[in-house]
Amino acid sequence: MAQLWGGRFTKETDQLVYNFNASITFDQKFYRQDIEGSMAHVCMLEKQGILTAQEKADILKTLKEILSEVESGKLEISTKYEDIHSFVEANLIDRLGDTGKKLHTGRSRNDQVALDMRLYTRKELLETDELLKELLETILKIMEENLDTIMPGFTHLQKAQPITLAHHMAAYFEMFGRDRQRMHDIYERMNYCPLGSGALAGTTYPLDREYTAELLGFYGPTLNSMDGVSDRDYLIEFLSALSTIMMHLSRFSEEIIIWNSNEYQFVEIDDAYSTGSSIMPQKKNPDIAELVRGKTGRVYGALVSLLTTMKGIPLAYNKDMQEDKELSFDAMDTAKGCLALFRGMLATMKFNKDRMRESANHGFTNATDAADYLVKHGVPFRDAHGIVGRIVLYCLDKKIPIDAMSLSELKAISPVFEEDIYDAISMETCVNTRLTIGAPGVDAMKQTIEKEKAFLADDWQDTVKKDWEDRLLAR
Structure with a gap:
C-alpha cells in the first residue's frame, strides 16, 4: 500500500478499508491534469524562492518523463497506489529522492484534487462544446437544403399544420445553440484556480496564486x-x-x-448506423437513436447522485466528495459519445421528401388556413372554425383531403368559398405566407439561417487561451 500519510498511525490500514478508500481505479483518468498542476505549482515555488532553479528543473524534467512514459504505456498506473496523486509523487521520489519530496510543499491533496477535477472538467466541457458545434453545423446544412421540403408539423403527435423540414430542424438548432451558451456560461464561472487553498485555510508559505492560475489558463485564483x-x-x-x-x-x-417506422417512412437511416434482427431478416432497426434515448438516464443519474452527495456536506472537504468522479466521468463520456454518433447518423440520413409532402396533404394540416380564408371573407372566426370542422368530417367520410373537394362541395357547406380557396390552402401558401421571424416561410427561414450562421461564426472558444499546456511543457 503506497500512501502519502501514516506518520501518526501505529498500525497498517485494513486491506478492505484501504480498497474502499482508494480512488486510483478511477481518478487515474486525470493523470495528465495532476502532472500539469504539479508542474505549475513547481514553477510558482521556484519563482517565490521556495525551490531552487535546479530543483525546479529536475522536478519538471522528471514530471515530463513520467507523463511521457504513462502516455506511451511504458509506465503503468498501478493499483498499489491509493490515488493518482500518490502514484505521481511516489514515482517522482523514486527517481529524484529528496528533491522529489519537495513537490508537495505548500499544497494539500484537498486543493490538489480540487484542481485536477476542475482542469479535467474544463477539458471535457471544451470538447463537448466542439461536438455541439459540429452537430449544429450538420443541422444547419440540412436546413439550407430543405427550405422547400414540406412536411406536417405536430402537436400531441397529431398532424397540425404544414411546415418545412428546415423549420423543424431549426427548432433543434435553437436547443443545441442554447446548450453551447450554457457551456460558455459554465466556463466563465468555473475558470478559477483552487490551488493554494491548502487543506482548507491556505498556507504560511508565500505562494503566488495569481501566477499559478495564469500558468494553468485560469482567470485568477478562487477567493x-x-x-x-x-x-x-x-x-x-x-x-x-x-x-x-x-x-x-x-x-x-x-x-x-x-x-423511421413503417407507418411514417419519413427517413431512411444509413446502414452504418442501423442494425438487423437475429431472426427477422426484413428488420432495419434504429439502434443508435434508441441507445441515445436510453443512455439519457445514465447522465441524469450522475447529476442526481452528485446533488445527493453534496446536499449534506459541511465545510470544508469531506471524503464523500470522492464520489464526484466515477459517475461524472461516465456521464461525460456518455454525452460525448452520443453527440458524436448522433451527428454521424444525422449527417448520413436520407429524407423521404415525397412521403413527407404526402403526409402533410392527407393530414388536414391546411384546415387552419381554410378557416383563415373564411375569416378574411367576413366570417367570424368561431363560425369559420365550425364550418371547417364539418368539412373535415366530410373529408374523413370520403377519405379525401380538403383540396380534393370540388367547389360545389365546399359551397354546399359554406357559400363564401370561391375558386381562390384552392390557392389559399395549397401547402406552399400555407407555409410561405407565414413570414414572421421564426415562422416556416422561405423568406423567414432565410433570415433565421443567416442569424444561425452568425451565431456559429461568433465562436466563444476563439477567446479562450488553450495554449497553457504547451507553455507548461516548454518550461
Whole structure:
C-alpha cells in the first residue's frame, strides 16, 4: 500500500478499508491534469524562492518523463497506489529522492484534487462544446437544403399544420445553440484556480496564486480557501447541462425513431448506423437513436447522485466528495459519445421528401388556413372554425383531403368559398405566407439561417487561451 500519510498511525490500514478508500481505479483518468498542476505549482515555488532553479528543473524534467512514459504505456498506473496523486509523487521520489519530496510543499491533496477535477472538467466541457458545434453545423446544412421540403408539423403527435423540414430542424438548432451558451456560461464561472487553498485555510508559505492560475489558463485564483477545496458547483452545473443536452438528443432520437417506422417512412437511416434482427431478416432497426434515448438516464443519474452527495456536506472537504468522479466521468463520456454518433447518423440520413409532402396533404394540416380564408371573407372566426370542422368530417367520410373537394362541395357547406380557396390552402401558401421571424416561410427561414450562421461564426472558444499546456511543457 503506497500512501502519502501514516506518520501518526501505529498500525497498517485494513486491506478492505484501504480498497474502499482508494480512488486510483478511477481518478487515474486525470493523470495528465495532476502532472500539469504539479508542474505549475513547481514553477510558482521556484519563482517565490521556495525551490531552487535546479530543483525546479529536475522536478519538471522528471514530471515530463513520467507523463511521457504513462502516455506511451511504458509506465503503468498501478493499483498499489491509493490515488493518482500518490502514484505521481511516489514515482517522482523514486527517481529524484529528496528533491522529489519537495513537490508537495505548500499544497494539500484537498486543493490538489480540487484542481485536477476542475482542469479535467474544463477539458471535457471544451470538447463537448466542439461536438455541439459540429452537430449544429450538420443541422444547419440540412436546413439550407430543405427550405422547400414540406412536411406536417405536430402537436400531441397529431398532424397540425404544414411546415418545412428546415423549420423543424431549426427548432433543434435553437436547443443545441442554447446548450453551447450554457457551456460558455459554465466556463466563465468555473475558470478559477483552487490551488493554494491548502487543506482548507491556505498556507504560511508565500505562494503566488495569481501566477499559478495564469500558468494553468485560469482567470485568477478562487477567493475563499474553504470554498476552493469543497466547491463542486461547476461540476453540478456541467452535469445539469449534459442532462439537458441528452434530453434534447433523446427528443430528437424519439422523432427519428417515429419517422423511421413503417407507418411514417419519413427517413431512411444509413446502414452504418442501423442494425438487423437475429431472426427477422426484413428488420432495419434504429439502434443508435434508441441507445441515445436510453443512455439519457445514465447522465441524469450522475447529476442526481452528485446533488445527493453534496446536499449534506459541511465545510470544508469531506471524503464523500470522492464520489464526484466515477459517475461524472461516465456521464461525460456518455454525452460525448452520443453527440458524436448522433451527428454521424444525422449527417448520413436520407429524407423521404415525397412521403413527407404526402403526409402533410392527407393530414388536414391546411384546415387552419381554410378557416383563415373564411375569416378574411367576413366570417367570424368561431363560425369559420365550425364550418371547417364539418368539412373535415366530410373529408374523413370520403377519405379525401380538403383540396380534393370540388367547389360545389365546399359551397354546399359554406357559400363564401370561391375558386381562390384552392390557392389559399395549397401547402406552399400555407407555409410561405407565414413570414414572421421564426415562422416556416422561405423568406423567414432565410433570415433565421443567416442569424444561425452568425451565431456559429461568433465562436466563444476563439477567446479562450488553450495554449497553457504547451507553455507548461516548454518550461
